[in-house]
Amino acid sequence: MRKPVVSPWLPMQDRARGRADKRDAVLRTAAKLFNEKGFHATSLDEVAEALHVTKPTLYYYAKNKDEILFGCVHAGLDLVRAGIAEAASSGGTALDKLQACMRAYADVVTQDFGMCVIRVGEDPLPEEGRRELRQLKAQIDLEFRRLIELGIAEGSLAPCNAKLAAFTLAGAISWIGRWYQPEGELTPQDIAEQCIAVLLNGIVRRAEPEASKPARKRKAAA
Amino acid sequence: MRKPVVSPWLPMQDRARGRADKRDAVLRTAAKLFNEKGFHATSLDEVAEALHVTKPTLYYYAKNKDEILFGCVHAGLDLVRAGIAEAASSGGTALDKLQACMRAYADVVTQDFGMCVIRVGEDPLPEEGRRELRQLKAQIDLEFRRLIELGIAEGSLAPCNAKLAAFTLAGAISWIGRWYQPEGELTPQDIAEQCIAVLLNGIVRRAEPEASKPARKRKAAA
Numbered sequence: 001m002r003k004p005v006v007s008p009w010l011p012m013q014d015r016a017r018g019r020a021d022k023r024d025a026v027l028r029t030a031a032k033l034f035n036e037k038g039f040h041a042t043s044l045d046e047v048a049e050a051l052h053v054t055k056p057t058l059y060y061y062a063k064n065k066d067e068i069l070f071g072c073v074h075a076g077l078d079l080v081r082a083g084i085a086e087a088a089s090s091g092g093t094a095l096d097k098l099q100a101c102m103r104a105y106a107d108v109v110t111q112d113f114g115m116c117v118i119r120v121g122e123d124p125l126p127e128e129g130r131r132e133l134r135q136l137k138a139q140i141d142l143e144f145r146r147l148i149e150l151g152i153a154e155g156s157l158a159p160c161n162a163k164l165a166a167f168t169l170a171g172a173i174s175w176i177g178r179w180y181q182p183e184g185e186l187t188p189q190d191i192a193e194q195c196i197a198v199l200l201n202g203i204v205r206r207a208e209p210e211a212s213k214p215a216r217k218r219k220a221a222a
Numbered sequence: 223m224r225k226p227v228v229s230p231w232l233p234m235q236d237r238a239r240g241r242a243d244k245r246d247a248v249l250r251t252a253a254k255l256f257n258e259k260g261f262h263a264t265s266l267d268e269v270a271e272a273l274h275v276t277k278p279t280l281y282y283y284a285k286n287k288d289e290i291l292f293g294c295v296h297a298g299l300d301l302v303r304a305g306i307a308e309a310a311s312s313g314g315t316a317l318d319k320l321q322a323c324m325r326a327y328a329d330v331v332t333q334d335f336g337m338c339v340i341r342v343g344e345d346p347l348p349e350e351g352r353r354e355l356r357q358l359k360a361q362i363d364l365e366f367r368r369l370i371e372l373g374i375a376e377g378s379l380a381p382c383n384a385k386l387a388a389f390t391l392a393g394a395i396s397w398i399g400r401w402y403q404p405e406g407e408l409t410p411q412d413i414a415e416q417c418i419a420v421l422l423n424g425i426v427r428r429a430e431p432e433a434s435k436p437a438r439k440r441k442a443a444a
Contacts, residue, residue: 038345040262123260123341164408164416167401168394172421175393186386194386199394202424 023061023071025051030065031072031116039069039120070129073122076113077136080105084143094150095157099200101147102173105140106192109177118177144170148203158205169199245283245293247273252287253294253338261291261342292351295344298335299358302327306365316372317379321422323369324395327362328414331399340399366392370425380427391421 010018029050033042044065048055062068083104088097108114122133144166151157176191232240251272255264266287270277284290305326310319330336344355366388373379398413 040346119345124262160420161416164413165420167397168417168420171397171400171417172390172394175389175396178393178396179389191386194383195390195393198382198387198390198421198424200424202420202422206428 019061026058026061027068027071027075028112030068031076031112034069034072034120035112035115039065039124044068066125066129069116069120070122070125070133072113072116073120073125073133074136076108076115076117077133077140079108079111079113080117080140081136083108084140088143088147093156094147094154095200095204098144098147098151098157099196101144102169102196102199103192105170106173106176106196107188109174110180110182110188110191115177115180118174141166141170151203152205155205157203160203165203169203172199241283246297248280248283249290249293249297250334252290253298253334256291256294256342257334257337261287261346266290288347288351291338291342292344292347292355294335294338295342295347295355296358298330298333298337298339299355299362301330301333301335302339302362303358305330306362310365310369315378316369316376317422317426320366320369320373320379321418323366324391324418324421325414327392328395328398328418329410331396332402332404332410332413337399337402340396363388363392373425374427378427379425382425387425391425394421 009015026047030042030047033046033050042065044055044058047068048058051058058068062071084101087100087104090097090100092100109118117137122130122137125133145162148157148160148162148165148169152159152162172195173192176188176195180188180191231237248269252264252269255268255272264287266277266280269290270280273280280290284293306323309322309326312319312322314322331340339359344352344359347355367384370379370382370384370387370391374381374384394417395414398410398417402410402413
């Protein structure tokens, strides 16, 4: 009987997975460096060095630095969109869903890819990539706006300009990605909860004075 | 009688003012371009061209592109600090002062230098300049925090983590500088008022159910 030949190559399926894992490691390492040092100040040599590979190896996973940034920002936006889709399809009121979306968004902006969306973003990219990523971002803004409109319609939120309220909410949460330091004293959860509490508190509809609840929007007869 | 010689040079005082005006024009033109195209994508040739001068002329006002960015961000932060100092020294409660500071900040981030603080910021600069600008920024954060703490102490604001509330307020307003388009449909004032209303609404202290007065100053409905 002849010995079976053991292939030195991995089965196709494992190879595809290995490649995806490696691409993810390239993007994630680059995102970390972009977030710390800035996009333009980061060289592909540094990305390669951090991964213990040579620069030519990187080109197997991305054609150039722009394509790496595109991949990082896209990955960040995909995480936000997945989180929002899950939150929006969960049960509960529009206010519950809005809160869940805000949590999902805050969660992502304190991680590498989400932070890269905020700190670097699509601005350094050529027109085509920039346009594609901006469309994804616009969808996220629209989803916040839609939930705010639903919240107003269901009566859980006070009437407001939903577009501006959406920008205010998303802006405050986005800013977390600008200043958050993983080695800081506050956990991402603490930060998210307190920031979201202030923001939701700012848009919820309050009970009328007659209802023996805290009054707002009406001045008691002096 | 001999004719007096008319000097072809301006008096020293006028020359100093002329130089300051020209430096301001260099910084402002650069800020506009940085905000539109990004810092790294903007060349000094473009700045010079927009000003109808040659690049060597720019070097009379700034040593290099880094120094121009430093000047732009510094100018933006100076505007914020001046606005906050004025707001903080005005009369009224801590809540009034906080609102005035938020308005001053929102006003600045929709203008060239303020937008440059938000869109470009100090990140591309060498360590020394970056540190100096970050200290100025930290003072602004501290002033917001101080007013929130005073507001809690005077009873106009609900107890909260003042540091995180300050980041939330400043973050949401900062974000305006990221998405604001001068040719858009909303005026900076409309945007600021609505954003600030949501944010203040999120942190004010509300009347207890027992109390007959609203926690926040509002105009009588009738």
